[in-house]
Amino acid sequence: MSGGSDQRKDIIYINGDRRNHCFLTSGITFREFASNIPSPLHNLLLLKHDFEWTDINYHTLLEFVEEENIPNLISADVEQFGEFCWVDFHDIHDLDELDPMEIAELLYLAHKKEPIGKPFFPLLKNKYVYLSHDDGWYNKIYYRRLPDFAAALSKIVPYKLGLFGKRKFMLFQKTKMYPAIAREVMEQLIPLTEDGLLIDLVHKEESKRGLEIPVYVVGSYENMDEIFENIVQLREEAVEQGVLLFDKKDQEWKWMTD
Incomplete structure (x- = not known):
């Protein structure tokens, strides 16, 4: 799969190295x-x-x-x-x-x-x-302050959902906007980036509880092509997975694991 594929816009991959304040991402x-x-x-x-x-x-x-x-x-x-x-x-x-x-x-x-x-x-x-x-295909960013990455990601996920909404909703229909992901949820997600975190906006689903976004731990990669060429297998073999849930009732994001 080439770096120009549209699929990358709907999938966020993060390979984190917190010791060196570095995050390698695709999809941002x-x-x-x-x-x-x-x-x-x-x-x-x-x-x-x-x-x-x-x-x-x-x-x-x-x-x-x-x-x-x-x-x-x-x-x-x-x-x-x-x-x-x-x-x-x-x-x-x-x-x-x-x-x-x-x-x-x-x-x-x-x-x-x-x-x-x-x-x-x-x-x-x-x-x-x-x-x-x-x-957006291969981005390696060093952050002087580690919390700045968590703060940015907490807004980037809702930001991307808003942009996706604009593509899919009819003209003049309001885009649904989501709040930032709470700090306590980010504190659970960020450590998982050390083993390669995949946030799959392609397969987001509306349920009775709210909007559910599948999240997988797929391993650490430097080559983004390797991820997207094997994306189906990586999802199936994910070591750990959970759901990032926007709870309609509470109007907030929650991290749900099996």
Whole structure:
């Protein structure tokens, strides 16, 4: 299955490495990420991209996006960039203070999709390192604060459901919007990402209790093609599975296991 398949938009796969504050995902786009992280992005130092609304820093010879152009980047067709890698930073003047080794580490990050040492740069005060190929297909993100990933995912799942609704409902019919997933539910889900978590929005179902989304633990993978080429078998052989339930009566998300 190619990276361009529509199925990836309806399935979220997460391979988590909490010790290194890193989450490899498929099924979450830059737009979904940027729209649901706890605080808005400000300045981005672009390491690999194909975005036109940029400035150049002549000390590093790297392009960057200032806060005023972030909305243009969020609405861009990032998937068409191919590789899209960046780190956020606090102050534009700090770019002029980066030493040759730090610049080399940034270039290595984008090339190898992993840091030489730590992925966070004291001078830049970056919260994120975003490394993607065919955005939404292979996204590797380092989070300075681990809770930021849980906070983002708690909103991304409902956000995606709202977008799916717009595709399927008739014109002028209101899209159903869902609340964020509660922190206590996320605390049960996030540890499962260490063994490869699959949230299957393709097979979501309406039941008497509410909306049910199947969730599977399918193993840790780096190659996204390997997951989607064997998706049926992985579902059948899942080590552990449960249901993410939006309870109609209580109007909240719950985690249900067998």
